[in-house]
Amino acid sequence: EDQVTQSPEALRLQEGESSSLNCSYTVSGLRGLFWYRQDPGKGPEFLFTLYSAGEEKEKERLKATLTKKESFLHITAPKPEDSATYLCAVPSMDSNYQLIWGAGTKLIIKP
Amino acid sequence: GAVVSQHPSWVICKSGTSVKIECRSLDFQATTMFWYRQFPKQSLMLMATSNEGSKATYEQGVEKDKFLINHASLTLSTLTVTSAHPEDSSFYICSARKAGTSEQYFGPGTRLTVT
Numbered sequence: 001e002d003q004v005t006q007s008p009e010a011l012r013l014q015e016g017e018s019s020s021l022n023c024s025y026t027v028s029g030l031r032g033l034f035w036y037r038q039d040p041g042k043g044p045e046f047l048f049t050l051y052s053a054g055e056e057k058e059k060e061r062l063k064a065t066l067t068k069k070e071s072f073l074h075i076t077a078p079k080p081e082d083s084a085t086y087l088c089a090v091p092s093m094d095s096n097y098q099l100i101w102g103a104g105t106k107l108i109i110k111p
Numbered sequence: 112g113a114v115v116s117q118h119p120s121w122v123i124c125k126s127g128t129s130v131k132i133e134c135r136s137l138d139f140q141a142t143t144m145f146w147y148r149q150f151p152k153q154s155l156m157l158m159a160t161s162n163e164g165s166k167a168t169y170e171q172g173v174e175k176d177k178f179l180i181n182h183a184s185l186t187l188s189t190l191t192v193t194s195a196h197p198e199d200s201s202f203y204i205c206s207a208r209k210a211g212t213s214e215q216y217f218g219p220g221t222r223l224t225v226t
Contacts, residue, residue: 034215041222043205043206043218043219044217091215096143096162096208097215098160099145099157099215103154
């Protein structure tokens with residue numbers, strides 16, 4: 001059964017304290033792995049798509065990496081405005097590419 | 112690029128009335144659109160999947176006669192909540208899958224309050 005697991009469930013960091021979020025996946029065929037950011041009361045904001053092991057993508061203080069079993073979202077020198085829930089998802093193998101979601105990591109950056 | 116809009120962003124309606132929510136992909140064609148519901152501090156819950164010109168596929172437990180979905184074009188899908196009740200109050204979010212890719216982009220959401 002296809003599955004996505006995120007850890008930790010919540011992460012509290014001081015401003016400037018770098019860390020990583022984990023997304024492990026078990027799928028029969030990878031058609032991409034997506035990272036989203038969601039703020040309270042808003043829809044998820046698309047961050048990255050990764051398609052193959054070894055691929056890396058960066059955006060400001062965020063860098064996403066992918067292996068054959070997991071993805072990491074590295075956050076470097078975070079700021080309070082990076083506080084949000086970060087969601088990881090993979091498309092299922094059905095024809096509509098329905099997303100299989102992780103439960104998310106709630107990131108809190110304290111000033 | 113890859114912007115999805117929703118209208119309205121919030122709506123208050125009386126019990127028993129119907130409400131329509133629009134979801135548009137502004138700068139790309141969307142092969143498939145999805146409708147989600149989210150309660151406070153909970154995960155996104157998929158309600159239904161729709162493809163342009165086809166009937167929507169509803170998830171188990173979602174009443175298709177209550178949540179009417181129309182996907183008239185490659186850039187527009189609508190969700191109509193019929194005979195709304197207070198328990199239908201929630202945050203409704205749509206997403207659109209960009210044609211030719213597996214990538215999904217989300218709208219900003221619609222807050223529905225039924226009084």
